[in-house]
Amino acid sequence: MKKIIVASILMFSGFINAQNFQGVAVYESKTSTADFMRGISGNREITPEMQKQMEERMKKMFEKTFVLNFDKTASIYKEEEKLDAPGQQGGGRMMMSMMGGGGTFYKNAKDKQYIVDKEIFGKEFLIKDSLPKYNWKLEGESKQIGNYTCFKATAVVKVSESDFRNFRFRNRNNENKEDEKKSETIKDTAKAKKTNFTDDWELPKENTITAWYCPEIPVNQGPENYWGLPGLILEVNDGKTVILCSKLVLNSKEKVEIKPATKGKVVTQKEYDETIKKKMEEMREMNSGPGSGNRMQFRMSR
Template sequence: MKNLFISFFTLGASLVLNAQDKLMVNYESRMEVDADAMMKQFSANSTSNVDVKQFEKAILESMTRPTYYHLRIDQNESVFQQEERIQNEQPKEPGGVLVVMYGGGTGILYKNLQEQQSLRSQDAFSKSFLVRDELKKYDWKISKESKEILGYEVRKAEAIIDSTSSIVAWYAPKLPYKNGPAEYQGLPGLILELEVSRLMDDSPEKTIFLAESISVDKNQEPIKKPTKGQ
């Protein structure tokens, strides 16, 4: 029904959505790590002559520095991509070390929920690659716990990935897009916050995505699959 409009008014947040509307969602992502465990592991494996303590601190600061992404979605397709922001940071202490780390999220991730397929465009070793895969399916356990994000009521869901990894997601039932950041989806509402916990070499770490803004995408161009790469 092309003329069907759905209005959402929840705790001060409102979007008037047409069934065919696309959304643009901006996320901040950050890591939380066990600093003591990470520093201990680094010190044990380090063979460098640099000031180990200073280098450890620089790595920790770099790992926990926030990164930013945008997710463009419709009811069936999405493109998730890191935003490029200029880093003008300097060492916090005179003569200190500044380490800039780049994760694997600098490519483009396309998802098609109807076909249950993903396509990732990624640059590595001076080459461009396209990696096709099936969408991961998560055995979500939905709880009655709720809170508010950006004025929307969100509900909690949890899933186990494997023996060392788990997910906590907060999704908005009144934003009926069964999608979310990165490779996560499959809930009855848009995921506005996501926490992925992992145990890496006995050192716990978390990757967190939190929606900063949601808007109707005024770009009328259809969502397109990435084509760059082998």
């Protein structure tokens, strides 16, 4: 396990309660690509060379570094800035956004509100909504993350429909024989029609989250939209994605202004999810017709 680099370990109550208290945590996010590659490998049109290139690209897309700046009540979580790699414009940028990247995630634990700015195909959104309520179960189990003793907590949550990381590859082997026969009949009568690989994906309704929080740092903040525990969350695992703190600095001389973004069309999380679902349907339709190839382009409605 990667050790946390501790720049300051002055854990006095007065230190945390100081008016100008601020900290910064760096998180490494890694998402398993097994489901995605299993779906791709079933496509006969993809050569071994193409699959290898996809695996390399997937790995880069699913391994990210984020920075969390926080004080006693609020935080800003943002992906570490990098130069855009080739192919990260258009549909690639949308996929990045749908996998937890892009934009600035602002959380205010006092007001119980979050604000996220997202840009997709040149259209800016400003998602404003109430922080999700986690029914955390404190397990009592502990482990060391770097120099800190952390405690385990779990919660069952409703999955986000706009986060592509939540999709699972459907196991066709578990379907009954009737469905298999029906599927074969469809294949036989529509050989000329190009199918879409997204037909093999499904979205679970709920997911179990495991978090490890540090009471030594008594702020109820964490990466992404995770919060509400009696200590900074240093690790989160949802079964596919692991977010682990790799560096922690407390009360650095360099202060960061913790405030939300203000640009973009204001929408709720539900409205944003509906927009993403609509665009995903457009992508499916454009890639399911004969001769569509790998076309993934569409326009955002203004």
